[in-house]
Amino acid sequence: MTHKIAVVGGTGPQGRGLAYRLAQAGNAITIGSRDAARASEKAEEIAAKIGGPATVIGATNADAVATSDIVLLAVPWEGHAELVTSLRDELRGKTIISCVNPLGFDAAGPYGLTLSESAAEEAQRLVPEAVVVGSFHHVAALSLWKNEGLLSHEDILVCGDDAQAKALVMELAAAVTGKEGIDAGALRLARQLEPLTAVLININKKYKTRAGVAITGIGGHA
Incomplete structure (x- = not known):
């Protein structure tokens, strides 16, 4: 099944990469941005990379969300609450x-911020x-954009409180890895998943690689 997906933050590296993978799998993608012209430029770049039939267009954030059934938030933590609040009517x-990964950065590198709730919970x-x-x-982001083929060596972790929505996202994960995502539990587990990104960034810097997450012991997965 294919879906109409708005990628808010689709002009950034992570959003662009996920939009590319989801569009490549046949979903209709609308890149959202504060600047509709910039969103359209990025949509054209993604469509050109796919090189075949694909539906990728650009629009303002509000228009992208209003015309889609699923909304992927791939925006920086700074300004997250303000952006979501501004789109509240369209997101209902x-x-x-x-x-979204709430991270801090200092001389020692990235780290997860200590918050009362995750970005997803917010x-x-x-x-x-x-x-x-x-x-x-x-x-x-670079793996999503530059790697040829599916990222079958990685797993996509999915957390949420609605079983139907979580199953939908686990299905969408196959656009990236070629296999269903892993059910990681309730939405509150995003408090652990989000800051784990800082660990991977540090590993990438140390070993000059693009590390991912792979879960062992589950049939059909790494």
Whole structure:
């Protein structure tokens, strides 16, 4: 089954990479940005990379969300609450996928911020009429964009409180890895999943690689 997906933050590296993978799998993608012209430029870049039939267009954030059934939030933590609040009317009734990582940076490198709630939980609190699922936090933007073929050596972890929405996102994960995502539990587990990204960034820097997450002991997975 294919879906109409808005990628808010689709002009950034992570959003661009996820939009590319989801469009390549046949989904209709709308890149959202504050600047509709910039969103359209990025949409054209993604469509050109796919090189075949694909539906990728650009629009303002509000228009992208309003015309889609699923909304992927791939935006920086700074300004997250303000952005979600500004889109509250358009987000009502949607399935929201949050891959937002609240990270801090200092001389010692990135680290997870100590917060009372995760970015995914914040989005759910701000738009209670939507259903929020946390996922796609740990796939490197460069891997999404530059690697040829599916990232079958990695797993996509999915957390949420709505079983149907979580199953939907686990299905979408196959666009990236070629296999269903891993059910990682309730939405509150995003508090652990989001800061884990800082660990992977540090590993990448140390070993000059693009590390991912792989779960062992589950049939059909690494």
